[in-house]
Every structure is written in structure tokens, then in C-alpha cells.
Amino acid sequence: MHLIETRDLTYVYPGGVTGLHGVNFIAPRNARIAVIGANGAGKSTLFKHFNGIMKPTSGQVLVHGEPITRANIREVRKMVGVVFQNADDQIFSPTVEQDVAFGPTNLGLDEETVQHRVQEALRMVGMEDRATRVPHHLSGGEKKRVAIAGIIAMEPQVLVLDEPTAGLDPQGVSDLVGFINSLSRTYGMTVIFSTHDVSLVPEIAEYIYVMGGGKIVAHGNMSDIFEKDELLTSVRLDLPCIPKLIRSLWEHGIEIDMAYTQKDAESAFLRAFRGSG
Amino acid sequence: MIDEHLLDDLALQNGLLEVDARLKLAVGIGAILIGVFSPSPIAPLAIAASMAVLTIGFARIPARIYAALLAIPVSFVFMSIIVILFMTGGGEPLWDIPILGHTFSLTTDSANLAVLLLSRTLGGMCSLFFIALTTPMVDIFSVMNRLRLPDEFIDLSMLIYRNIFVLIGESIAIHNAQVMRNGYSTFRRSIDAFAMLAGMLFVRAWEKGEEMLVAMDARCYDGKFQMIEEERRISATGIATATGYLCACAGLAVIFRSFSLF
Numbered sequence: 001m002h003l004i005e006t007r008d009l010t011y012v013y014p015g016g017v018t019g020l021h022g023v024n025f026i027a028p029r030n031a032r033i034a035v036i037g038a039n040g041a042g043k044s045t046l047f048k049h050f051n052g053i054m055k056p057t058s059g060q061v062l063v064h065g066e067p068i069t070r071a072n073i074r075e076v077r078k079m080v081g082v083v084f085q086n087a088d089d090q091i092f093s094p095t096v097e098q099d100v101a102f103g104p105t106n107l108g109l110d111e112e113t114v115q116h117r118v119q120e121a122l123r124m125v126g127m128e129d130r131a132t133r134v135p136h137h138l139s140g141g142e143k144k145r146v147a148i149a150g151i152i153a154m155e156p157q158v159l160v161l162d163e164p165t166a167g168l169d170p171q172g173v174s175d176l177v178g179f180i181n182s183l184s185r186t187y188g189m190t191v192i193f194s195t196h197d198v199s200l201v202p203e204i205a206e207y208i209y210v211m212g213g214g215k216i217v218a219h220g221n222m223s224d225i226f227e228k229d230e231l232l233t234s235v236r237l238d239l240p241c242i243p244k245l246i247r248s249l250w251e252h253g254i255e256i257d258m259a260y261t262q263k264d265a266e267s268a269f270l271r272a273f274r275g276s277g
Numbered sequence: 278m279i280d281e282h283l284l285d286d287l288a289l290q291n292g293l294l295e296v297d298a299r300l301k302l303a304v305g306i307g308a309i310l311i312g313v314f315s316p317s318p319i320a321p322l323a324i325a326a327s328m329a330v331l332t333i334g335f336a337r338i339p340a341r342i343y344a345a346l347l348a349i350p351v352s353f354v355f356m357s358i359i360v361i362l363f364m365t366g367g368g369e370p371l372w373d374i375p376i377l378g379h380t381f382s383l384t385t386d387s388a389n390l391a392v393l394l395l396s397r398t399l400g401g402m403c404s405l406f407f408i409a410l411t412t413p414m415v416d417i418f419s420v421m422n423r424l425r426l427p428d429e430f431i432d433l434s435m436l437i438y439r440n441i442f443v444l445i446g447e448s449i450a451i452h453n454a455q456v457m458r459n460g461y462s463t464f465r466r467s468i469d470a471f472a473m474l475a476g477m478l479f480v481r482a483w484e485k486g487e488e489m490l491v492a493m494d495a496r497c498y499d500g501k502f503q504m505i506e507e508e509r510r511i512s513a514t515g516i517a518t519a520t521g522y523l524c525a526c527a528g529l530a531v532i533f534r535s536f537s538l539f
Contacts, residue, residue: 053491077497084495088446089488092439093502094415101503103496114503134289134415136282136442154496 001065002026003158003190004050004080008059011045019045021214022059027158027192032184034201035194037211038236043194044085046211047162050192051080078107081156085163087143096138096146097122097131103154121153124179141172152183159183161193165200177203198232199240202260210235222260281445283342288413292337297511298416299423300519305408307523311530312400317537318392320530321400327522328403336411346406347399354398358391365390371539385539392538414438422504432502440485447481448474 004027011020020042027033035043048054049061052068060067063076081103084090093099097118104114122128125145135143144164151159161180165173181204183189193204201208201222208225210218212235218225225231226243239247242265249256256272259265288294293301308328312321332338367386374381418438421431451474455461460470 051495053495074497074499077495082495084488084492086488088443089485090492092436092489092493094418094435094438098435098503102493102498105501105503106497106499108499111503132415134285134413135439136285136446137289150496 002028002062003064004192005062005065006046006049006056006059007062009046009049009056009061010058011049011054012057019214020049020056023214023216025209025216027190029157029190030184030188031190031192031207032205033190033192033207033209034205035192035209035211036196036198036201036237037194038196041211041235042214043211044162045214047082047160047192047194050158050160051077051082053082078154079156080158080160081151081154082160083148083151083162083164085166087140087147090147090150091135091143094134095131096127096133096135099135099146100149100153103150107154117153117155118149121149124152124183125149126175126179140167141169141175144168144172144176156189158190158192161191163195164193165195165197173200180204196237198237199242202240202242203262210237212236223258226260281449282442284409285413285442287338287342287410291411292335293331293411294413296411297509297515298412298420300511300515301412302408302417302420304519304522305404305412307519308404308407308526309401311523311526312397312404315397315530315534316393317530317533317535318396319533319536320526321393321396323529324526325396325399325403327526328400328407332403332407332410336407338410343406343410347402350398350402354395358395361391361394362387368539388539389537419504428502431504435502436489440482440489443485444478444482447485448478451477451481 004025006023006025009020009023009025010018012018023042023046025046035046037043045054049056050063052061052073063072063080066072068076091099093102100118100121101114104117109117118131119128122131125148127142127145127149130138130142135146138146144167148159148161148164159180164176164180168176177200180191180193184191191204195201205222207221208219209216210225210231217235218231226239229239229244232238238244240260242262243258243260246256246258246265246268254272257268259268308324312324315321329343333340333343362383363381365387366382366384368384368389370382370384371388372383374383418431418435421434455470455474459466460473461467
């Protein structure tokens, strides 16, 4: 049984515009999934179905094999933590620690557990020294971390991040990549994130869904998706820098192994130029 | 010099931040009440002076900013004083001003009332600024919680506090966008632009509210906010100082109860 599964999910906006069209999406346990697509491809709309914020016009959303109903919606939101794109809208308490405590408090946990979870979540995102700050004194990147901590503190099984790197500086992006990977490895959290920054994808994800025009146009692992440019350019995306470079080296007749992450590329280049060994 | 977070920033960095919020609130509110009930201007003036010293001297609020803040209520009170001087009567005439065949009299009673009004306003505003500039809102929320005020009231206050800054941010963003495109270059355009800003702000506030509700639902909102507070005891010296100060103010009010300037 999959953690999250959608079957022929179709969503039509009240104005008659189709947001999602027959989406079949599967998130197995412990997966790290990237949903890539250009602006308006339907990524945010899809994510809002995962925790029942939006209701399908037709088709189904299953969490642990169960459709989302009024009766289980709290359970679903406890399991599926969604971090929305705009961090400002998610922080509504007067201080950072109060905001992170909001979710656990509403799960009915006792004060000591709440405190413990708040400390832990803030430590994970590297904000433990700014617990008593007021939100309007935080930078964009810090707000993002607080928004993520607010979800982590609820200890969801799935962490869903909508455009997590939007508006972050390069250091902020690499910090984010670091702690998302550690959440996934250390706590076995399933991670689903959306982006149109294709170079971010290999750093976190192992499986990719490509969206365009409210549909899933392709899905597969890195080599399936980054095999040819046509697929990605057809949905207004592009290949990440590293596979693109390696592909153009191939055209010049240079023999080098395909790589997607910076680390793999480094060893591929070393092998190619020094000879294997 | 003055930006949208100024008051909040000052309160979060003031020199009396470590003093228990309950003491500061008690001193501030006590002083306001004594000032308002004092029949003579002596006690309110003493309160105004001592509060100014506390705020500038001890809480280290820059005097220029303090003066700029105080100028707002003072300008209002001067406008009221002019009306009171000429519209109320009683007592001996001090000064007769003939205007267009009528005589406007300034009497001792009206002068005393004007002085009392000025001193009470100063005393009250200085006490209020003492609270506002030395006690961050977050501390006030936790005092409200200790006073067992209804949760709904406290939660609503916290949401309002947070959203004030969100909306100020929005209005600055809209205003900047308008200024960049000459929105306020003529009087006519500035009226149009301001109307548009107000309208947009309403729409944005509505949208922000809906987005906040979604964000709260996504985190299992169940009608509960967490109040984080460490158990703190007020020091005996603190209580003694505050009580002493309030007693002195009350004493001044009683001793000089029948004092009047004119």
C-alpha cells in the first residue's frame, strides 16, 4: 500500500478552468520525489489535494489506501505535512517558537512533548538560537525554515514542499538540500517537492514526475527523465546543467559516464580524464 | 528615521526588557489611573516627568524619537485646549478679547480646566508610551494569559498583532509600486492612487486571511494556540519600587487635590 496515491485525479476550478487532468501519482514509503513543471503546470494544485485542502472534481486521492473523508482529515493532515510556497502566509504566531508549537499543540500533545518537538524541529532547520524572535524580523530564508520547522514538529510521515527554494539565496538552497536529505535518511520521512529549478532535482530526488498543462507527461528515475531534451523542452523546462554538459561532451566524441549530481560528475570527470583506476 | 517596525523594534531592545512585564504594566496602568483621577495638575505632571525619565533614561529610548511620538498627542491636545479656553466659563474673567463686536472671555475656570487637560494628557500618554516602549506585545500576551483572559480574546489579539505587520508590509509594497510609476505626482493622482491602495489592501487582507486559514487547517487547527512562558517570580525589590512609585504619585494627587494655577 502506498503512502499517497492519486487515481485519475481531475480538478476543475469553479471558473471552469481545468487545473488537473487525470493525474495518477504514487508516493511509496521512504521515497524522495520531485514534481517538476513550468509555472502553471498544476504542481501546487496537485499538492493541495494531498492533505485535503482541495477536493477532487473526479478521481481519488488515497492516503494509506484510504480516501480522504471528513472523518479522517485530521489523521491525514497529521501524516501529510504540506509546506506552502509563501512562508509569510504560514507564520501567524507572534514568536518563532509559538508558531512551531502550533501544530503539535493542536494534535493535543502535552506541553512537555510540544516543547521537546519545538526544540528538535528548530534544531533540525538550524533556527534554535532564534526561537524567541518575532516573525517580521526574520529574513525570507529564515521564514522558510520556520515554516518547515512548523511542519516537521508535527512529525508527519510525508513532507510535501511546494517550491521550497523559491526566493532563497544559494547558501539557503544548499542548507535546505542538506536538511531535507537528512530528514529523509535519518527519520525515514518521505519527501515530495515541486520545483522548476531542474538542477535541484538530482541533489534530492530519486524519482521524478514531469507535469505540464495539468497532466503528468512523464515519470521515472533520473536516467529516464534526463535522457533527452525534447521531453523537458516540450513542457518549457530544460536539462540540468551537468547532464547537459556531459551530453554535449559526448557529441564531441569524449567518452564519459553520465552523472547527475555534482559529486557523481566529479568522479566521472576524474575517471574520464585520468583514465579509470 | 521612522519605519514600520520602529515601535516594536524599540520595545524588543529596550533597557528594561528584563523587568517583569507584570510590574511594568502595573506601574503604567496605575499611573494612568492616578493621573486621570487627580483633581490637580501636579500629580499628572510629575507622572509625565518621571515616566519620561524612566523611558529615556532607563529604557534607553532615543529622546528624539520619544519627542516625535509625544508631539502627536500634544498637537491634538493643544487644539482641544483652544476650544476649551473659550467655550467653557465660570470664575473670574482673565482676559477679554473683542472679536467682531462680540467679547470672548477667558476665565480662571477655563484656564484651570485647560491646564488640567494638558497635564492629564501628558501624564497618560507618557505612561502609555512607557508600556508601549518597554513591554513587547509578546510579553503582554503572556500577562493576558496569566490573568486568565478568555483564550478567544488572546488568540485573536495574537493573530491581529502578526497580521498588522503583514498588512503594513503589503501597503508599503503597493505604495512603492505606485510611487515608482508616478502615482502621487499630482493631488488628483494621489487621491486616485490612495483609493486604489485602500481597495487593494482590503482585497489582500481578505486573501491573506483565507491563506492563513488554509495554513492553520493544514496544521490540524483545533482552536488551540500554545502559550510559551517560563515561570518567573517578581523580585521583592521590584514590587517594593513599583508600589513606592505609585504611592508617591497617589500621595501627590491627594496632597495637591485643591491646588489650582489660577
